Structures are given as structure tokens and as C-alpha cells.
Amino acid sequence: MRTQDRRPAPASARPARTVWLASYPKSGNTWFRIFIANLLHPEQAPVALNDLPERTPIASGRGHFDDLLGVPSALLTQAEIDRLRPAADAELARVWGEPLLLRKAHDGYQRLPDGRSMMGQGPDYAALYILRDPWDVAVSMTTRTPPAAPGWRSWPIGAPCSTGPSV
DSSP: OOGGGSOOOOTTSOOOEEEEEEEOTTSSHHHHHHHHHHHHOGGGOSOOTTOOSSOOOBTTOSHHHHHHHOSOGGGSOHHHHHHHHHHHHHHHHHHSOSSEEEEEEOSOOOBOTTSOBTTOOSTTEEEEEEOOOHHHHHHHHHHHSOOSSTTGGGSOTTSOGGGSOOO
16 A cells, blocks of 8 residues: 555654564465454454455565655666655554554664664654574475576475585
């Protein structure tokens, strides 16, 4: 859902509390968001995978950044984008129109050169770390990720490493 689809919050309203749903890809972030949507919206349960009522914009997405700051991120360097992300995130929380803003994130936590957190700090930001057994993540990645090199997927799952191709 693009930012312009959200109703702007009244100017006097407190910004939404941002909760980062932090995980590695294929670690259950989407399934957790479905669980939360069913919990927060029992009148709409069961919630379909592609129809989550609680939209969770991904931290690295460019749509909200471009819409909220009025600057096409394609014209900026990665360092410039990183410096502007806290402003875009704060503006998204201000216009969200609901008290809770869940944000999907696969980014590592990092600080900007001036010492600020790139993903916000203070009482209006929190993080929930979603962890999954790395072996399960590896299996999920092989079914969803295109091969990086010829033959990488030919290793039998569960077979000792010595039976696979040498790298």
C-alpha cells in the first residue's frame, strides 16, 4: 500500500508507535504479520495472505520514501538515502492514521555518521526480532531464490558437504 492511500493524521495527533519486525528473509515475517492481522482484526479473520489489513511497509522500500519526502530516491546516492531515512520514517509514522505502525525490516541495525540510529530511537520505536532455525531458512531460500552459480542447488538436502560440488 502506497503512502497516499493512508488518511493523514490530524496535526495534533501523536505519531504512530513504530515496531520494527526484524528478521532475515524467509524467517517467518509474513506469517507473523498474518497472525497479528488475525489477532487485531478478528472481524476479518481468517486474513488472506495477499489481503493483510495491517499493512507493513518494508524499511528498504522506496515508495513511501519518494512519496513522503518528495525526492525521487533514484536520484540519490545510498549514503544520501540512509541520511534521509529517519525523516521519511518519522513522517510515515506521523501520517499513518493508526496508533501502531508495524514495519518489516531485513536491514541490519546501524548508526549514521552523526551517531543517530538509521531506524529511529526513543520511546516511539521498538523492535521485535523474528528468529528461525538457519537450516530451515536455507531450505526456504533454495525454493525461492534463483541460483547464484551453476550447480549450487544440486546438492542433496541433508547430504554431507563432501558429496556436493567443490567451490
